[in-house]
Amino acid sequence: MAQKAIREYDAKSILAKHWDKYFPNFTYAYETIMVQNGSELQEVAQEKAWLKEKTLVAKPDMLFGKRGKNGLVLFKDAKPGDVTLAKAASWIDEKSKEKQSVYFAFDGETPSGEAKTDYLTHFIVEPFTPHTQEQEYYISATCVGDDDMLYMSAEGGMEVEENWDKVIEVAFSITESEEEIAQKIRANIPADVAQKDKENFAEFAIGFFKAYRELNFAYLEINPFVMQENKIELLDMVAKLDDTAGFMMSEAWGDVEYPTSFGMEEKSPEVKAIEEADSKSGASLKLTILKPEARIWTMVAGGGASVVYADTIADLAGINDLANYGEYSGGPTTDETQFYAETILDLMTRHKDPDGRVKVLIIGGAIANFTDVAATFTGIIKAFNAYADKMKEIGIKIYVRRGGPNYEKGLKDIKEAADRLGLWIDVYGPQTHVTDIVRMAIEA
Numbered sequence: 001m002a003q004k005a006i007r008e009y010d011a012k013s014i015l016a017k018h019w020d021k022y023f024p025n026f027t028y029a030y031e032t033i034m035v036q037n038g039s040e041l042q043e044v045a046q047e048k049a050w051l052k053e054k055t056l057v058a059k060p061d062m063l064f065g066k067r068g069k070n071g072l073v074l075f076k077d078a079k080p081g082d083v084t085l086a087k088a089a090s091w092i093d094e095k096s097k098e099k100q101s102v103y104f105a106f107d108g109e110t111p112s113g114e115a116k117t118d119y120l121t122h123f124i125v126e127p128f129t130p131h132t133q134e135q136e137y138y139i140s141a142t143c144v145g146d147d148d149m150l151y152m153s154a155e156g157g158m159e160v161e162e163n164w165d166k167v168i169e170v171a172f173s174i175t176e177s178e179e180e181i182a183q184k185i186r187a188n189i190p191a192d193v194a195q196k197d198k199e200n201f202a203e204f205a206i207g208f209f210k211a212y213r214e215l216n217f218a219y220l221e222i223n224p225f226v227m228q229e230n231k232i233e234l235l236d237m238v239a240k241l242d243d244t245a246g247f248m249m250s251e252a253w254g255d256v257e258y259p260t261s262f263g264m265e266e267k268s269p270e271v272k273a274i275e276e277a278d279s280k281s282g283a284s285l286k287l288t289i290l291k292p293e294a295r296i297w298t299m300v301a302g303g304g305a306s307v308v309y310a311d312t313i314a315d316l317a318g319i320n321d322l323a324n325y326g327e328y329s330g331g332p333t334t335d336e337t338q339f340y341a342e343t344i345l346d347l348m349t350r351h352k353d354p355d356g357r358v359k360v361l362i363i364g365g366a367i368a369n370f371t372d373v374a375a376t377f378t379g380i381i382k383a384f385n386a387y388a389d390k391m392k393e394i395g396i397k398i399y400v401r402r403g404g405p406n407y408e409k410g411l412k413d414i415k416e417a418a419d420r421l422g423l424w425i426d427v428y429g430p431q432t433h434v435t436d437i438v439r440m441a442i443e444a
Contacts, residue, residue: 003218003240004258007061009034009124011239014215014253022207026200026232032126034061037096038089041125045085055082055128058091060120062262065238068158069106072120076128088125096120102262116263129233131226133157134194136235138167139205140221141212147171150185150209152201154192156224166192172209182206197227204232215252216245246279270343274326277339283332285340287324294323295353296441299344301365301376301402302329305434309364312435316442323348331371337379345383349390358395360441363414367430368404377402377410381417388421397444398423399437403430 009032015022016030031050035041045051058074059067067073074083074091083091100120103111138156142149153160153167160167170188172181186202193201204227212220219240226233241253258275260266267275271287278285284303296313300306306327313322324347328340344361353359363380384391400414411427418425428437 004243005063005238005240005261006256007034007063007122007124007259008237008239009061009122010254010256011220011237012234014239014256015211015234015237017254018211018215018252022211023204023232026204026207026230028232028234029127032124034122034124035092036121036123038093041089041092041123042085050127051085051125056085056088056125057083057128058088058123058125060095060262061122061124062118062120063259064102064104064116064262066102066104066106066158069109069111070100070102072100072102083128092123092125096123118263120262122259129226129235131228131233135226135228136224137193137201137227138221138223139208139225140219140223140238141209141217142219144171147173148209148213150205152188152190152205154190154194156222160223166190178210181209185209200227200230216242216249218242243279244284247282250280270347274340274343277336281330281332281336283328283330283336285326285328285332285336287326287340287343289324289347291320291323292347293351293354294321295357295359296321296362297323297344297348297359298325298362298364299341299380300327300362301368301371303327305364305366308435309362309438312438313362313442316438328376329371332376332379334375334379334382337376338382339379341380341383342386345387345391348396349387349394352394358397361396361398362437362441363398363400363402364434364437365402365404366434368402368407371404372406373402373404373410374406374413377414381414384414384417384421384423388423391423396424397441398425399441400425400427401429401432401434401437 012030012032016028019028033044033048035044055076060072072095074088076082096119099117101115101117103113103115105112136156138153138160140151150170150172151167155163155166168188168190170184172184185205189198189202217239221238222234224235226235241256268289271289274285274287296317298309300309306325310322310325328337348359348361398418400411402410407429411429415425415427
């Protein structure tokens, strides 16, 4: 399972879209918007009257928690008076104009560890929900080992981690039926849930867990949700999607963004393009740019093999010589492999090695179980055709090691294509140790 964090806005939007299916006996207003500045908030208010009529809450939507403890939630207790549209717009502009320091851990109210500093670029705005602390509940679900885990507590809010001993944990195997899941949830409702709310809590938890599974969340947390009889408000959400299911969930999820976490360097267009291709494929396409000016680039088939190759290059050549990390696996099509290879070659051929050395492209992998090696190599050969002149100008040596279905044809085809194009290449089959080509490249 590949987990990708999404914004709170997107998490709430996904649940709202499918609300009637999973929570038919509960109401949820879903008055939630996301903006980047105060002017945009004022513009949205021309269409959404509730922004002018209701007391508001505003907070960053940037993949970090502890927003309240970091002083980054504007709500009714702000002085003086209620949070109006004008106050929310002014506060958003104030918080976005300068970099903010955010702490990710606290000892009580005292920050611990180092803060991350970055600009706040996205904010979520909602109506303020009047409620008592007794109406705040906690619920989350995720996968642990072979089981799905459901966590429930009658004490939601900022201190839930400090009161984790009061959280009920329930494990569910993949083989349990809906009826068995419902029975287990009803039998494990936290004792501190008010007696009048127990049945509603159980029904909400059953729907929540079903939504978590069927909508392919990898992690889903609501902390807290407010339950006032059959009215539900989702005050704060954290979610990750199983992006390996993205190709079949595009309609159910809608237009979901996978943003860079607060304080992290923005992803390059090439990495974003590979992520988009990956989200539309049943195969796995991954790319991380480590040092684009480095001389050793990899195009490795298989997640496990990518780790082995990266470790071997770091050990034999040094981490500063490794330009990228990633994989293409799971039976990608010829076109998908061509796109992945062209992305690598485009990055690799932008600059010569600063020390005048020949660059190295390692096309490696273990022995495939079901990926047609010849088909994927056809995609790589098409990429060679497009980038041959640039590859020769930069100076690149290609080392190939592969095994699996049709590997003999694949190796023969890629060798003949490279020779025809005037590219330097060495090819090896499964009789050669999986990382020997790294040693050969370094020694050469």
